[in-house]
Amino acid sequence: MAHDHTHKADMTRREFASVAAAAAAGFLLTACGPRRLREIPRDRLRKAIADWEREYSERYGKSVTVSDAGPMPGVLFAYALDLSRCNGSRRCVDACVAENNQSRDPEVKWIRVLSMNKDKGIDFSDADPYYSPAEVPEPGRFYVPTACQHCRNAPCTKVCPTGATWTEKDGIVVIDYDWCIGCRCCMAACPYGARHFNWVAPKVPSEQINPAMHYLGNRPRPRGVVEKCTWCIQRTRAGRYPACAEACPTGARKFGNMLDPDSEIRYILENKRVLLLKEELNTMPKFFYFYGT
Amino acid sequence: MRRAARLTGIAFAIAIAWTMVARGGTQTPAPQGAPTLPSKPSAPPAEPGVRVEVPPPPFSDGIFPCTTCHNNDMPANRARRTLTDMHTDIVLKHDAEHRWCLDCHDADNRDQLHLASGDPVPFDESYRLCGQCHGEKYRDWRAGVHGRRVGQWNGAKRYLLCVHCHSPHQPRFKPMAPQAAPHPPMRPK
Numbered sequence: 001m002a003h004d005h006t007h008k009a010d011m012t013r014r015e016f017a018s019v020a021a022a023a024a025a026g027f028l029l030t031a032c033g034p035r036r037l038r039e040i041p042r043d044r045l046r047k048a049i050a051d052w053e054r055e056y057s058e059r060y061g062k063s064v065t066v067s068d069a070g071p072m073p074g075v076l077f078a079y080a081l082d083l084s085r086c087n088g089s090r091r092c093v094d095a096c097v098a099e100n101n102q103s104r105d106p107e108v109k110w111i112r113v114l115s116m117n118k119d120k121g122i123d124f125s126d127a128d129p130y131y132s133p134a135e136v137p138e139p140g141r142f143y144v145p146t147a148c149q150h151c152r153n154a155p156c157t158k159v160c161p162t163g164a165t166w167t168e169k170d171g172i173v174v175i176d177y178d179w180c181i182g183c184r185c186c187m188a189a190c191p192y193g194a195r196h197f198n199w200v201a202p203k204v205p206s207e208q209i210n211p212a213m214h215y216l217g218n219r220p221r222p223r224g225v226v227e228k229c230t231w232c233i234q235r236t237r238a239g240r241y242p243a244c245a246e247a248c249p250t251g252a253r254k255f256g257n258m259l260d261p262d263s264e265i266r267y268i269l270e271n272k273r274v275l276l277l278k279e280e281l282n283t284m285p286k287f288f289y290f291y292g293t
Numbered sequence: 294m295r296r297a298a299r300l301t302g303i304a305f306a307i308a309i310a311w312t313m314v315a316r317g318g319t320q321t322p323a324p325q326g327a328p329t330l331p332s333k334p335s336a337p338p339a340e341p342g343v344r345v346e347v348p349p350p351p352f353s354d355g356i357f358p359c360t361t362c363h364n365n366d367m368p369a370n371r372a373r374r375t376l377t378d379m380h381t382d383i384v385l386k387h388d389a390e391h392r393w394c395l396d397c398h399d400a401d402n403r404d405q406l407h408l409a410s411g412d413p414v415p416f417d418e419s420y421r422l423c424g425q426c427h428g429e430k431y432r433d434w435r436a437g438v439h440g441r442r443v444g445q446w447n448g449a450k451r452y453l454l455c456v457h458c459h460s461p462h463q464p465r466f467k468p469m470a471p472q473a474a475p476h477p478p479m480r481p482k
Binding site for chain 2: 129
C-alpha cells in the first residue's frame with residue numbers, strides 16, 4: 001500500500017520540467033525585475049535616479065536633482081517641539097507643503113496643528129485642527145502640531161503587506177512609493193493620523209515644485225500611494241534643519257542628533273519636562289514635546 | 294592633522310576675541326559684526342569649528358548711530374522723565390515702574406548699552422544685557438533651545454538676538470494671523 005502511494009506521488013519527467021521552468025522564470029523575474037528601494041543594489045539605484053531626474057526635469061521644465069544620500073553613521077535623528085512656545089501660526093505647515101511638494105489640490109498637509117483647550121489639557125477628542133481666528137494664540141487655547149512621530153516601535157511598518165515602509169538607520173521612517181499598493185493598512189495602524197493617502201494624482205504647479213528631491217522623500221508621488229513626513233530627508237541628510245524648524249516664528253521646533261551629547265535635542269531631553277503623545281501605546285516616538293519654560 | 298590644527302587655530306582666535314569682549318573692549322558696535330556664541334556660560338565660546346552667525350540688530354531706520362544726535366552738543370539729562378521731543382513712539386512696557394531709558398542705554402556712550410554693573414555692551418551683544426534678569430532663558434538660548442536657529446543641525450547656524458523677536462521696549466511676543474486652515478479630508482467621488 002505504502003509503496004503504491006509513494007509511486008502515485010512521483011512526478012513524470014514532463015511535470016518536473018514544467019515546475020522547474022516555472023520556478024526558474026519566477027526566480028529570474030524576482031532577481032531581475034523591479035525591486036524595493038530598500039534592498040536595491042547601489043548601481044541600479046543610480047540608474048533609477050538618473051531616470052527619475054530626467055523624467056521630473058521634463059515634466060516640470062526645471063532641473064530636478066534626486067539625492068540618494070544614505071543615513072550618516074552615528075546619527076539617530078530626533079525632534080522636539082516646545083508646547084509652551086507654539087502659537088498655532090501654521091507657518092510650519094506651509095513651509096512643509098512647499099518643501100515637500102505636497103499636493104495643492106486636493107490638499108495634502110503632513111503637519112496638522114491641533115488647537116486644544118487649556119482647561120482640558122491634551123485631549124484628542126476635543127482637539128480642533130480647523131481653527132481659524134483672526135489672531136493666534138487665542139485665549140484659553142494651546143496648540144499641538146502633529147506629524148509623523150518616527151516611532152522606534154512603529155506600528156505602520158509592521159502592518160505593511162508589501163514591505164514598502166520601513167525605518168532607516170538614522171531613525172527616519174520612509175515609504176517606497178513604487179512598492180506601496182495603497183491598501184492603507186499603515187494609515188489604520190498609525191495612532192497619530194500622520195499618514196496621508198493620494199486619492200487622485202497630486203497636483204503641484206511646476207513653478208512651485210521644489211527641485212531638490214530625495215528618492216525616499218519629496219519626489220513626486222503617484223496616485224494611490226501613502227505619504228507622510230520624512231523629517232525633510234532631502235535636507236536633514238545634507239546636514240540642514242527641516243523646513244518646519246526654520247519656518248517656526250517662535251523657535252518652538254528643535255531638531256538634531258540624539259546620539260550627540262552636545263546637541264540641542266540632548267539638552268532638551270536632559271533639562272526639560274518632556275512628554276510623548278499617546279505614550280501608553282508603546283510606539284516609542286522620536287518626536288518629543290517639551291515645556292521650555 | 295591639518296584639520297585639527299585649523300580647529301585649534303579657530304578656537305584660539307575665538308578665545309582671544311572673547312577675552313577682548315569680556316574686558317569690555319574698546320570696539321565700537323559694528324552692526325555687521327558676527328560675535329561668536331558661547332556654548333556654555335562662563336566658558337570659552339562656541340564649539341571649535343562651528344560657525345555661528347547673527348544678523349545685525351533691528352534698529353529703526355536712520356536711528357543708529359545714536360551719537361549722530363547725542364553728541365557733545367547735547368548734554369545728557371539723567372533725570373527720569375517722560376520724553377516729549379523725540380522717541381515718543383517708544384512706549385516702555387517692560388517693567389516700566391522700575392526702569393527707564395538710561396538703565397539700559399549708556400548716557401556716556403550712546404552707541405552702546407550698559408550692564409547693571411556699568412560695563413558697556415555693544416548693541417550686537419545685547420543678549421548679555423537681557424541675560425542679567427532672564428538668566429534661565431539666556432541659558433536655553435545659548436544651548437540653542439530658546440529661539441529660532443537656521444542652518445545646519447550639525448554645523449554652521451544662524452541665530453537671532455533676543456531683540457529680533459522681542460522688542461526690548463515691549464517684549465511680549467506679538468499675536469499673529471494664522472495661515473489658512475486645512476480642508477477637511479477629501480473622499481473619492
